[in-house]
Amino acid sequence: VRYPESHKAETHAKIVAAAARSFREHGAEAEGIGAVMAGLGLTKGGFYRHFGSKDDLVAEAVAVAFEEISERLVRIAEAAPQGRALQAIVEHYLSREHLEAPGSGCVLAALAAEIARLPVPVRRRIGLSIRAYRDVMAAYMPGDSLDERRERFGVLFPAMAGVLAAARVLEDDSARERMLAAARSFFVDSFAAATLG
Amino acid sequence: VRYPESHKAETHAKIVAAAARSFREHGAEAEGIGAVMAGLGLTKGGFYRHFGSKDDLVAEAVAVAFEEISERLVRIAEAAPQGRALQAIVEHYLSREHLEAPGSGCVLAALAAEIARLPVPVRRRIGLSIRAYRDVMAAYMPGDSLDERRERFGVLFPAMAGVLAAARVLEDDSARERMLAAARSFFVDSFAAATLG
């Protein structure tokens, strides 16, 4: 079978996108290459025409996942009323929709502990994605300098990720909602209020 | 081989303690029964004299891990100067020692995402441990009612867990320390300052 010029790049992107979703949903360790490929109607043998190893896919999938959540939060921030960009980000991040859709949500909330266990070279590649994410979001953080805004990002986003991950642990739906609501008002008061006049 | 009366309970406790450590270090999914048993000089065949399934062990190990961290934080709070119990808790939780010792540290930081994926019955059992942990720590939270203190626990502890997990992702040691330091001062200012007169 001979495929058109662009075919390989398209398949590669599809594999990464599918992995980005299922790794966040089921864990990168738990989800196998075979399952990802089968989800695209492909067989796992073909995987190695696209990636050197599973770790390569993990690194690419995590990078894409960071780009996805970054773009989404920027869209939400830009759509928010004047001066309420960060508030909109916090409220979306700690929303029930985000809680219930880990596959399209924040990587940190879904995979932080697993990423911390990855080999150093993979973590280094992922570090680039995290810093890119941070620098995009820093624009919406309060602070007089870039360093200050980065530092606040480094508290707010991991903290929200922790709350989201903990809320996902709870079995009771109303307990989840109470936890998210308390965190929303806390983080809006602590961070977003400062960006208002 | 006939063993003394207390032998079985002791072995059971040793398995749970070893699992509590290695599950937090390597992930509960990634760490096998065989490895836990071998670490105690036992063979994996004997595992099923003590537990019905791996999920049973996970539930018991997580419960014990919550008790461990709970007792440790209480000890630290009780040793702190008058009115500085919560500050001491925050500073210990977000310390370099805690960062570098996931095996004896907070379960939430190490396993939240994995626990969220466990079958509901297992999560229900773990829910009991979390609520016990919460009610012990609530005593050190600011607030006029138990409900208020519980609600604050539900923001502070998951948030700190998220920061700790994110700091463990970073490869650079000084970046880790900067993230922890920023979070320490933020959480002390936001929560612990309120408990001072």
Place this chain on the structure above:
DNA sequence: TGTACATCAGTGAACGCGCGTTCACTGATGTAC
């Protein structure tokens, strides 16, 4: 008191299974002549 038997924590081999990875092969198309 002495003997036969029951107990049961732990052993070690086996089970089916899915994993990541490798590799000889396929076959529609593009290229060379």
Place this chain on the structure above:
DNA sequence: TGTACATCAGTGAACGCGCGTTCACTGATGTAC
């Protein structure tokens, strides 16, 4: 224009491995008679 060959994304079977789980067995001790 027609034929022979090269390309290479994807296939499917196989690899060694470790997993969770099962099970017949061991053997030192306690108990029954």
